[in-house]
Amino acid sequence: MSGTITSPAATRNMAVLFAAQTLGAASPPVIVSLGGLVGQAYAPSPSLVTVPVSAYTIGVAAGTIPLAMLLNRLGRRPTYMIGSLVGMSAGLIAAVGIWAGQFLVFCLGTFIAGLYAASVQSYRFAAMDGTPPEKRANALQWVLIGGLCAAVLGPQLTILFRDALPGVPYAGAFIAQGVMALFAFPVLSALRLPPVQRLDGSTGRPLGEIARLPRFRIALATSIASYSMMNFMMTAGPVAMVICGFSPSEAALGIQWHVLGMFAPSFVTGRLIKTFGERPVMILGLMIMAAGACSGLSGIDLYNFWIALCLLGVGWNFAFFGATTMLASCHAPEEGPKVQALHDFSMFGVVAVGSVSSGALLSAAGWPAVNLVVLPVVTLATLVILIGRRFDAKSSLST
Incomplete structure (x- = not known):
């Protein structure tokens, strides 16, 4: 890991956020790899099979503003601990929905899991807040590497526990997901961060002024394109794999x-951003995502799916990591919560629309059509970065 966080208190906080990220980020792989399969079993229409995953994404978007309000009122530690309890309840509700054969109850569980994910998404801002600009990429790195551990943990939960309850396929994996969220509760109790700046309107620039900054718009456009x-x-990937004759285990490994x-x-x-800057790394990420879509277009063998999904993840890392560090440079500490809430609400709102439409597109036009959508979107985001650089330079010279 490039760079270190030298303060003992900062080191402890990074360790807490790393562990909490590992436990919290284990939920999405369970939902993504199994949500569509549960949808196939219980959805009233084939076009609705991805609604459980879409409900999760909608939950993330819906949770961003209430999360900012709770952070403002309670601070990070109590808010994150509440989030872990929400995550536990999500897993149990989803399992009950499967046990009862109630599609809407299952979707409610995945929606609530999205509310928990909004809290987990905020860990990256907690890591960077109060960190000197030259250390932000390193702080963010600590948290995102927790996601690497979750990349192993989540799919293994799916494989090990999906048949744990006899006669109720998949329910055990969602119970395990809830248990992981509960484990995060005592971990987060050890978090000690400076108080979140109050959103009382008396400090910092107006939100509209910040939103007009070229750097904010570049960061937001890249985040939206890469995440959506x-x-x-x-x-759509796991459902498409099963439709093409691959097993749920192979679909889960594809998500892994x-x-x-x-x-x-x-x-x-983080080291690449320090060496080359945010924009080149963001553009590289978008190009890798395009390469992933091309792999998906080139065939429907197992390796086509796995390569497409893997490249998609790598490209997201570069693009989203760069956009997140760029976003942190757009606001002062007292402006952070409102700017972060605006960014995540806008981003996950678009992500939710894309998630809902992916199932319908997969059902109507197949997996190649899903891949085709990616190419113009990442191309447009790349143009925004290139064109926005000129305006950002002019803005910097005028300040």
Whole structure:
């Protein structure tokens, strides 16, 4: 890992956030790899099979604003601990939905899991807040590497526990997901961070002024493109694999390769950003995502799916890591919570739309059509980065 966090208190906080990220980020692989399969069993229409995964994404978007309010009122540690209890309840509700054969109850469980994920997503900001600019990439790296451990843990939960309850396929994996969220509760109790700046409107620039900054718009456009297209393909991928004759275990392993791709590059991404800057790394990430879509278009063998999903994850890491560090440079500490909430709400709102539409597109036009959508989106985001650089330079000269 490039760089170190030297303060003992900072080291402890990074260790806590690393462990909490490992436990919290284990949930999405369970939901993504099994949500569509449960949908196939219980959804009233084939076009609705990805609704459970979409409900999860909608939950992430819906949770961002309430999360910011709780952070403002309670602070990070109590808010994150509440989030872990929400995650536990999500797993239990989803399992009950499967046991009862109630599709809507299962979707409610995945939606609540999304609320928990909004809290987990905020760990990256907790790691960077109060960190000197030259250390932000290293702090973010600590948290994202926790996602690498989750990339192994989540799919293994799926494989080991999906048949743990006789006669109720998949329910055991969701119970295990809830248990992982519960384990995060005592871990987060050890978190000691400075108080979150109050969103009382008396400090910092107006949100509209920050949102007009070229750097904010570049960061947001890149985040939206990378996260929405990653989720778009990831939502449809496991279902497409099963439709093409592969087993649920092979689909789960495909998601494992995908999530490994999302987080394994974190060992070097921070160093790349320090060496080359945020924009080149973001553009590289978007190009790798395009290469993943091309792999998906080139065939429907198992390796086509796995390579596509893996490259999709690697590209997301570079693009999203760069966008997140760029976002941190757009605001002062007292402006952080409102800027972060605006960013995540906007991003996950678009991600939710893409997640909902991916199932319908897969049902209507097949897996190649899903891959085709990625290419123009990442191309447009690349143009935004290139064109926005000029405006960002002018803005910097005028300040």
